[in-house]
Amino acid sequence: MATEAAQGAEHGAGGGLVFHPMDQFLVKPLFGDGPVGTFTVTNVTLWMALSVLCIVGLLVLSSSGRATVPGRMQSIAELAYGFVRKMVEDVAGKDAMPYFPYVMTIFMFIVVSNFLGLLPLAFTTTSHIAVTAFMAIVVFVAVTVIGFVKHGVGFLGLFWITSAPLPLRPVLALIEVISYFVRPVSHSIRLAGNMMAGHAVIKVFAAFAPLITISVGVGLLATPLSILAISAIYALEVLVAFIQAYVFTILTCVYLRDALHPSH
Amino acid sequence: MEGDIVQMGAYIGAGLACTGMGGAAVGIGHVVGNYLSGALRNPSAAGGQVATMFIGIAFSEALGIFSFLVALLLMFAV
Amino acid sequence: MATETHQTLSACLTPEGGAVGMPQLCPDWMGNQIFWLIVTLVVIFFILSRVALPRIAAILADRQGTITNDLATAEDLKAKAAQAEEAYEKALADARAEAQSIVAATKAEIKAELDDATAQADARIAAQAAEGEKKIAEIRASALESVKEVAEATAQELVAVMGIEADARTIGAAVGTRLKG
Numbered sequence: 001m002a003t004e005a006a007q008g009a010e011h012g013a014g015g016g017l018v019f020h021p022m023d024q025f026l027v028k029p030l031f032g033d034g035p036v037g038t039f040t041v042t043n044v045t046l047w048m049a050l051s052v053l054c055i056v057g058l059l060v061l062s063s064s065g066r067a068t069v070p071g072r073m074q075s076i077a078e079l080a081y082g083f084v085r086k087m088v089e090d091v092a093g094k095d096a097m098p099y100f101p102y103v104m105t106i107f108m109f110i111v112v113s114n115f116l117g118l119l120p121l122a123f124t125t126t127s128h129i130a131v132t133a134f135m136a137i138v139v140f141v142a143v144t145v146i147g148f149v150k151h152g153v154g155f156l157g158l159f160w161i162t163s164a165p166l167p168l169r170p171v172l173a174l175i176e177v178i179s180y181f182v183r184p185v186s187h188s189i190r191l192a193g194n195m196m197a198g199h200a201v202i203k204v205f206a207a208f209a210p211l212i213t214i215s216v217g218v219g220l221l222a223t224p225l226s227i228l229a230i231s232a233i234y235a236l237e238v239l240v241a242f243i244q245a246y247v248f249t250i251l252t253c254v255y256l257r258d259a260l261h262p263s264h
Numbered sequence: 265m266e267g268d269i270v271q272m273g274a275y276i277g278a279g280l281a282c283t284g285m286g287g288a289a290v291g292i293g294h295v296v297g298n299y300l301s302g303a304l305r306n307p308s309a310a311g312g313q314v315a316t317m318f319i320g321i322a323f324s325e326a327l328g329i330f331s332f333l334v335a336l337l338l339m340f341a342v
Numbered sequence: 343m344a345t346e347t348h349q350t351l352s353a354c355l356t357p358e359g360g361a362v363g364m365p366q367l368c369p370d371w372m373g374n375q376i377f378w379l380i381v382t383l384v385v386i387f388f389i390l391s392r393v394a395l396p397r398i399a400a401i402l403a404d405r406q407g408t409i410t411n412d413l414a415t416a417e418d419l420k421a422k423a424a425q426a427e428e429a430y431e432k433a434l435a436d437a438r439a440e441a442q443s444i445v446a447a448t449k450a451e452i453k454a455e456l457d458d459a460t461a462q463a464d465a466r467i468a469a470q471a472a473e474g475e476k477k478i479a480e481i482r483a484s485a486l487e488s489v490k491e492v493a494e495a496t497a498q499e500l501v502a503v504m505g506i507e508a509d510a511r512t513i514g515a516a517v518g519t520r521l522k523g
Contacts, residue, residue: 027375
């Protein structure tokens with residue numbers, strides 16, 4: 001694999017198909033070619049800063065008019081606000097409102113990063129397990145701490161299902177504990193995996209697209225097909241970009257509800 | 265030679281791991297299908313259950329993502 | 343994977359700058375990503391919780407207030423309109439009643455005048471009729487008188503012609519008897 005990559009490293013140069021589906025996920029320093037340290041300004045920095053700018057434009061600048069009759073951008077801001085607020089209220093309950101700003105923060109960050117990642121040549125910050133795992137672990141730790149602070153030892157009632165028959169309860173408790181600790185794993189890998197998979201598949205199809213320059217016979221069939229496939233998967237990715245942000249946020253709300261009302 | 269066999273095994277394993285995604289697909293289809301049939305029976309109650317449906321999809325999809333992850337790990341990390 | 347990496351940049355890069363394995367699993371880059379993620383999340387959190395969310399909440403509350411006010415105003419105006427309509431209906435009914443009373447009064451007046459005029463006319467007619475009758479009676483009486491005179495004169499002449507002396511009284515009695523018979 002690596003030798004293939006080495007042979008075809010000159011992009012677009014030379015014969016043969018060039019597969020670099022993973023190169024789009026590389027972290028590179030923005031200035032110069034030095035090693036990537038913890039505080040190096042990299043493309044991660046660039047795209048995260050762009051997401052911050054987009055959020056500022058979307059939520060702050062658009063609402064600066066404070067118009068009673070909203071314009072287009074202000075409508076989007078109000079829609080996003082109402083969407084997340086309703087999600088927190090419906091799923092996590094009214095007493096989860098103090099955590100609404102953080103839920104809104106992660107929703108806006110994920111949804112904007114996902115859509116920014118769909119731009120050609122973009123770097124998708126949410127496709128990195130380090131990023132999503134950090135967010136998931138923050139949610140996991142926060143939820144556990146909130147649960148124990150609000151309910152003390154009673155929070156462990158989450159694992160002791162009183163509606164089940166007594167002999168089954170220890171078994172269920174074991175399963176519940178395991179699933180509780182698997183939560184951050186699935187929570188983070190779902191988002192990163194979806195983003196990575198979609199982008200990698202687009203790249204693979206994109207690698208098939210220039211086939212017509214190598215072999216006209218095969219290319220006549222393969223090139224239009226791969227372009228069609230790229231369009232279709234791109235459309236799916238637009239959908240997935242939103243749905244995964246929604247799912248990440250709603251799961252955060254579900255975990256928050258467990259912390260606030262462990263008896264359910 | 266030995267390395268080649270390991271690589272071959274990894275690729276075969278990656279392919280096999282991808283079959284797990286089919287299960288996730290069946291699961292998601294089941295969730296959405298049942299949601300839809302329920303929603304058509306009682307459209308007035310459908311709106312409130314969209315979030316529940318998405319949670320169900322997310323749990324079902326997580327397992328598919330795990331198999332995809334196993335495939336990727338076998339392809340690139342082993 | 344199996345290839346030796348000779349560069350010092352990162353174990354996750356091929357010498358040509360391609361990816362070795364999954365870049366997501368490269369431990370060299372995780373610290374960088376997590377650091378910038380923390381920065382980003384903190385910045386977004388403060389922007390949202392300090393500026394954006396209170397402002398949007400205020401806008402929505404404002405709008406709710408405006409809508410409530412507008413609805414109340416509309417309710418007021420509706421009530422006023424209903425009142426105005428009621429007043430109008432009342433004025434219309436009043437006017438109609440007044441018109442009817444005026445019509446009735448006028449009718450009564452006219453009727454009274456008419457009756458008066460009729461009565462006067464009747465009286466005049468009755469008077470004229472009575473006068474006429476009186477005149478007729480007079481004429482008849484005078485006619486009778488004339489007839490008697492003529493008859494008496496004629497009878498006297500006749501009697502005189504026949505050579506019989508007869509006084510006027512006798513002749514008168516005879517004529518009277520004849521006339522009566």
